[in-house]
Amino acid sequence: MALVAGALPGVSADAATPASGSVSDTAPTTTWSGGPFAVPNVSGTTGTVSCGDPQLCDDYALKVTVPTGYDTGHSLRIDIKWPDSAADFDLYVLDSSGHVVAASASSSDPETVLLPAVTASYTVRVVPYAPLGDGFTGTAGLVTDPADPPPSTATPPTYADSSAPDSIADAHNAGEPSIGVDRATGAAMFQAYTSTLKVTYDGAGTATWQDKSANAAGGCPQGSLTSLDPILFTDPATHRTFESQLAGKTALTCYTDDDGETWTPTGGSGINSGVDHQTIGGGPFAPGGPGALTSYPDAVYYCSQDIADASCAVSRDGGLTYGPAVPMYSLLDCGGLHGHVKVAPDGTVYVPNKGCGGNQAVAVSEDNGLTWTVRKNPSSTPGDSDPSVGVGAGGTVYMGYQSSDGTARIAVSHDKGRTWLYDQNVGAALGIKNIVFPAVTAGDDNRAAFAFLGTTTGGDYQDTAGFKGVWHLYVATTYDGGQSWVTVDATPTDPVQRGSICTGGTTCGQDRNLLDFIDVTLDAQGRVLVAYADGCTGACATGGAQNYDALASIARQSSGNTLYGAYDAMVAGKHKKTEGGR
Known part of the structure; x- marks a missing residue:
């Protein structure tokens, strides 16, 4: 709308x-x-x-x-x-x-x-x-207003930013980026439109960006075609990365098991999948039902929105083929657009939605996508950006969202979305008045990170002529199961946008350069990596006019405790921005 x-x-x-x-x-x-x-x-x-x-x-x-x-x-x-x-x-x-x-x-x-x-x-x-x-x-x-608990007293983590060099074709075309990490090799896989980028880090935290796009030369002729909605997902357990381009009611999807050196084409999606807002995720099968049909152990889910509902299809052969798409909800239950699918360690599947009868909610499947139930957070109000969920190692669900007043809120569920706890504004301590693009990940059951673009300027952030806010990338982190959060500016000297950010879809003007979402993930040690498009580069970054860029960028945790307690204090000190700059 x-x-x-x-x-x-x-x-x-x-x-x-x-x-x-x-x-x-x-x-x-x-x-x-x-x-x-x-x-x-x-x-x-x-x-x-x-x-x-x-x-x-x-x-x-x-x-x-x-x-x-x-x-x-x-x-x-x-x-x-x-x-x-x-x-x-x-x-x-x-x-x-x-x-x-x-x-x-x-x-x-x-x-x-x-x-x-x-x-x-x-x-x-x-x-x-x-x-x-x-x-x-x-x-x-x-x-x-609901009272927020005091902010966390934990030591704030810090982040180092890197950007794709101009030699990469889609370096400045990274609106709606997605990211995964191959935990066997440490490589971060980044999707920028039809380009799949591989980012590696040396011992000093210096980033090297390479183009490993799915294309005919690598075995995936459909991978670099024009896309309505690109998406990438890396399974942290199997290390397989999926790259998908939306094309009407189907998806042009390939996967790689070697960080983009070679690609395998797939069936892409289930029948009858939707036309918009595709997402791919995966994880263990829930017990008690049919499981894998091949040696690949995990389920792969493809979800998308159609005109009257949104649906998910499951693959039991590692993403090669999918069963029929099953509706998660209809427009009588929720708005059509949804966030990204996440799978819990016990096989429970979650797809968040920003508007279900006056609240934000998760569509939940506990039987490998056969049936779905919408579970609302009654403390929430609808927002303009899709919410996001992260699931901890013990099944704790963290849902981060943009409230109706534009603020950054997150709540916690220990019973698969049936009830929610600790719903709070994690940007209040820094004076953040408006956010867009919530993105959540979790590690140990009591640790999670919530990334978003935010500004300390209040008012209508979609007022193209009148809004003068300056936006940065923020990350909030909890180490106590969501009872308290510590929030940091991950781009303190380099704004990611000046002025308005439009989340109104095709009605937007040039201030839709960042499109609809960012993404966040973890590496094997629990470091947080945030994929975002930098919309304010060159002279804009130092106070000049907004230039509406969309530069492929990653903020990688460089100090502080990670989301895996076993690796606390192992993260190196601060690193400078590398490759491409901004």
Whole structure:
């Protein structure tokens, strides 16, 4: 769904019933309704919402009156909901000047935004994107923010950054990067569009980047074709790396067992796989059901989104062929887009989703992908970036997500997503107001890392004209099972973006250079490696204008305890940036 940034001048809209309302610290809630609507308003798919006959919108004037300082510990929460889950409405909040200050334009029901609880006047605009004859109910209320535990007292780890040299074809075309590590050789495998890159580190931490792309010369003629969604996965137990390019309702997939020296073509995906947001993962088979058909011991999962649902298919022969794709959920349960599939040591499969009935959730399979259950985190609110999960050695699940207010939150489950603990904002101590692209990994059961791009600037980070934030790569780490986290800036002297970052898909302009996600993984010693696209290079990195790059980059842990306690204190000291620079 389209997200609109900046002002929306010169548009007309219908009035809600009632047309206006107010909230205060003594009267904290107000409600209204609108519709029914018969005509969809999809004008936002072109980049700007318009509100006029026949493409109507619905406006509600909201006044907030609170004492000075009330926003410390309180937020303004606005929800819209409707009867038919198959319908879809979008929510925008405009300030007194007509600028969008918050938006929720996903496929979630309800749509939710969170704003600081300050005295202000707003226009709450509801757009019937796909109303199906429905109306909606709106609620605005002042809510108490959940209290976060104190940050971890652990020594913060540090990170050294390296980037692909310009001699690599897709060095500057690495939006939506993915990463895996062959724990037998230590090589990091990095996907940048249709290029697969091999990154090795010497004893001093210096990185060497090589192009090992899947192509006809290496045995994979379909590997370097134009892709709708590239993805890479390395199985940490078998050391096999899969490289896949999305092509409609199929995937052009190959694998390598020798870090890209040779490649083997595969069937790619199951029938009837989806058209968007592909992901590949793998791990042990769950006990009690059919397992491997060949000597390859692990299951391989291919998941993707279609128009009305999202599905996963499982391979029992090492990724050569896949069974039929099984729906994980429909649009009546969750929004179509999902995060990356992860497999627990006991074979439980997790696929996270940013919007399932007003919460973020995981789709879970405990029978090797035959059936799926959606399990929500009730403390969460929907976000604009896909959430991510990491699974510890004992099965503890860590789900990192972008909340409705843009902040970085993570929660922990010890029962496969049925209940969640320690949900907290891990960016508060550093003043981080907005994040995108959550990515989570875990090692020992009580250790995990949560990477994301973040900025200390609040407001609508998708306002192309008005947002002036500076973004960095951050990594939060827990050593006590998610009860507390220590968060560090992994690119403290080198911003990865200046200004807006658009997560609205094809409606975005040039500020979609980073696309939709980053990735994180571990090496054999538990070092954290974060794959990201650096969008601010050259003069931009030292204060110049944003240049909208997408340079293939890795932040590799260079000091501090790793995510495997057995290797504590073995990580070398700080290393400088190498190869290609930024």
